[in-house]
Amino acid sequence: MTDYTWQSVYFSYLLFAVLAGGAVFFFIRSVKDGYLGPNSEGPKYRMLEDDPELDPPQPNGATAPRRP
Amino acid sequence: MATNAIRGSMAAPAAVATPEIHSDTTVKWFVLGAVGYFAIVGIIALIIAAKFVWPDFLGSISYFTYGRMRPLHVNGMLFGWLLAADMGLAYYIVPRLCGVRLWSEKLGVATSVLWNIIILSAIVTLLGGYQKGIEYGDLPTPVAVLVVIAWVMFGINIFATIARRKYNQMYVSTWYLMGTILWTAFVYLTGNFATLLPGVTGVNQANLTWMYTHNAVGLIFTPAGLAIAYYFIPRASNTPLYSHKLSMIGFWSLAFVYVWTGAHHMLHGPISQWLQTIAIVFSILLLIPVWAVVYNFIATMKGQWHQLNDNVSLKFLMSGTIFYLLTCFQGPMHSLRSVNAIVSKTDWIPGHAHMAVLGTFSFMAMAGVYYVVPRIFHTTLHSEAVANWSFWLFLIGGLGMFTALWLGGFWQGWQWNNPSIPFIDTVVALKPVWMVRFFSGIMIFSGIVLFLYNIMSTALGAGQAKAELARS
Numbered sequence: 001m002t003d004y005t006w007q008s009v010y011f012s013y014l015l016f017a018v019l020a021g022g023a024v025f026f027f028i029r030s031v032k033d034g035y036l037g038p039n040s041e042g043p044k045y046r047m048l049e050d051d052p053e054l055d056p057p058q059p060n061g062a063t064a065p066r067r068p
Numbered sequence: 069m070a071t072n073a074i075r076g077s078m079a080a081p082a083a084v085a086t087p088e089i090h091s092d093t094t095v096k097w098f099v100l101g102a103v104g105y106f107a108i109v110g111i112i113a114l115i116i117a118a119k120f121v122w123p124d125f126l127g128s129i130s131y132f133t134y135g136r137m138r139p140l141h142v143n144g145m146l147f148g149w150l151l152a153a154d155m156g157l158a159y160y161i162v163p164r165l166c167g168v169r170l171w172s173e174k175l176g177v178a179t180s181v182l183w184n185i186i187i188l189s190a191i192v193t194l195l196g197g198y199q200k201g202i203e204y205g206d207l208p209t210p211v212a213v214l215v216v217i218a219w220v221m222f223g224i225n226i227f228a229t230i231a232r233r234k235y236n237q238m239y240v241s242t243w244y245l246m247g248t249i250l251w252t253a254f255v256y257l258t259g260n261f262a263t264l265l266p267g268v269t270g271v272n273q274a275n276l277t278w279m280y281t282h283n284a285v286g287l288i289f290t291p292a293g294l295a296i297a298y299y300f301i302p303r304a305s306n307t308p309l310y311s312h313k314l315s316m317i318g319f320w321s322l323a324f325v326y327v328w329t330g331a332h333h334m335l336h337g338p339i340s341q342w343l344q345t346i347a348i349v350f351s352i353l354l355l356i357p358v359w360a361v362v363y364n365f366i367a368t369m370k371g372q373w374h375q376l377n378d379n380v381s382l383k384f385l386m387s388g389t390i391f392y393l394l395t396c397f398q399g400p401m402h403s404l405r406s407v408n409a410i411v412s413k414t415d416w417i418p419g420h421a422h423m424a425v426l427g428t429f430s431f432m433a434m435a436g437v438y439y440v441v442p443r444i445f446h447t448t449l450h451s452e453a454v455a456n457w458s459f460w461l462f463l464i465g466g467l468g469m470f471t472a473l474w475l476g477g478f479w480q481g482w483q484w485n486n487p488s489i490p491f492i493d494t495v496v497a498l499k500p501v502w503m504v505r506f507f508s509g510i511m512i513f514s515g516i517v518l519f520l521y522n523i524m525s526t527a528l529g530a531g532q533a534k535a536e537l538a539r540s
Contacts, residue, residue: 008268008271008272008273008275008276009275009340009343011262011276012258012275012276012279012330015254015258015279015327016327016328018254019251019254019323019327020324020327022250023320023323023324027320027323030243030316030320033236033237034237035237035313035316036313036316036317040237040312040313040316041311041312041313042237042312043235043237043238043239043240043312044239044302044308044309044311044312045308046235046239047164047165047239047241047299047302047303048302048303048306048308050164
């Protein structure tokens with residue numbers, strides 16, 4: 001059967017491949033960062049708390065060290 | 069329970085008592101603008117609904133013809149109201165989840181100004197008949213270029229804020245919002261620019277357009293809406309999310325599955341069978357992320373359902389969750405070839421789309437707006453009673469509209485599948501359905517007006533409330 005849609009099919013599936021590749025990359029990275037590990041429930045408790053104050057500005061505009 | 073009631077209510081006790089950490093100027097600009105456009109475009113929606121019942125209504129005035137009103141309604145609701153509200157709420161959520169201030173309030177306000185220019189340009193051009201004629205991609209190319217510029221400004225601000233975050237592990241809403249920004253870039257460029265490339269005509273153009281149109285809902289409004297719900301359900305109920313791990317599974321399964329589904333709008337059309345089959349398979353797989361999301365939300369509310377009595381944000385959020393379940397069950401089911409043969413191109417489809425964009429994601433955005441506005445203006449909601457009225461008008465009007473369109477669409481499809489019925493008879497037969505939609509639309513529009521009145525009164529009355537507080 002003749003496929004009349006080859007142009008858009010190849011273009012859209014190129015996009016799908018890029019998006020799927022990006023999703024695989026970041027998914028593996030998130031697993032390495034512990035998002036599916038035993039300590040992955042921390043963010044749901046932390047998000048309920050209001051920050052009493054924000055970290056003071058660091059010298060030379062550097063960001064404050066991150067907390068787990 | 070008392071603490072929950074206070075925390076979840078429209079009051080902002082913590083914000084009044086503590087020094088100002090976030091200025092939220094950008095949030096105010098985006099949210100108030102979005103609410104205003106919601107009301108303006110609501111009028112357009114009502115005119116369109118009236119035209120279905122009385123086709124000659126305003127018919128001789130070119131600006132009010134269906135061909136100009138419909139793109140204005142679609143683009144106004146998508147970009148003027150919902151995306152603007154989602155962006156405003158993202159500017160509220162991300163700095164708080166990251167424990168830092170927004171990277172640049174000036175850039176945020178500039179983005180808002182540009183967004184207003186875009187919406188006003190859209191109103192002028194679409195009413196004037198200047199449009200590309202592509203579903204959801206009607207905006208003339210210069211206006212679409214401005215959308216891209218505004219989106220880049222929004223993305224830089226949000227990603228720069230996330231890059232400076234205080235905490236290493238990000239909450240799931242942050243993941244969804246990052247996904248929204250990246251996916252929108254792909255999806256919007258495809259729908260608004262790739263469809264115009266030389267040689268992309270006919271079925272080719274339709275294929276790309278449906279990839280854009282379906283993913284505009286699935287990869288722009290779905291992740292943005294879920295980011296909002298994942299933030300505001302725990303915050304409004306003061307209850308931890310049931311499972312952060314499950315929420316991440318839902319996020320990644322959505323990331324893998326959603327992008328492949330757009331071609332299910334072209335089933336039985338002149339496109340490859342294998343392309344149709346892939347779209348069907350991935351549409352069924354959508355049940356995985358949907359189950360992960362809905363189970364998480366409902367499990368979070370276990371033992372907390374009583375809070376719905378006096379918490380309008382939660383009413384909107386949990387109703388939106390039920391609509392999300394319904395619309396995401398409906399989507400995979402009508403992707404099956406046998407069901408699609410009946411409902412495709414009928415009123416079933418706008419019923420389905422309205423349940424997604426209005427019933428699910430607009431409900432979630434309204435919940436966020438009701439939660440956020442009293443807090444960013446350091447005051448209390450103008451009227452809890454009016455907020456409750458707006459919710460019930462939205463819910464009853466929405467249910468009336470969705471149900472009428474589903475039943476009418478099915479009926480319409482059965483008639484279209486019977487070649488002995490003249491087409492015009494199928495049009496006449498649908499008039500009672502469109503009458504129900506019109507009167508449901510009046511209820512929904514009344515809900516929008518009350519929502520606008522309540523939010524604007526809260527914002528404008530904040531200064532007066534502060535003065536009274538200072539005097540006392």
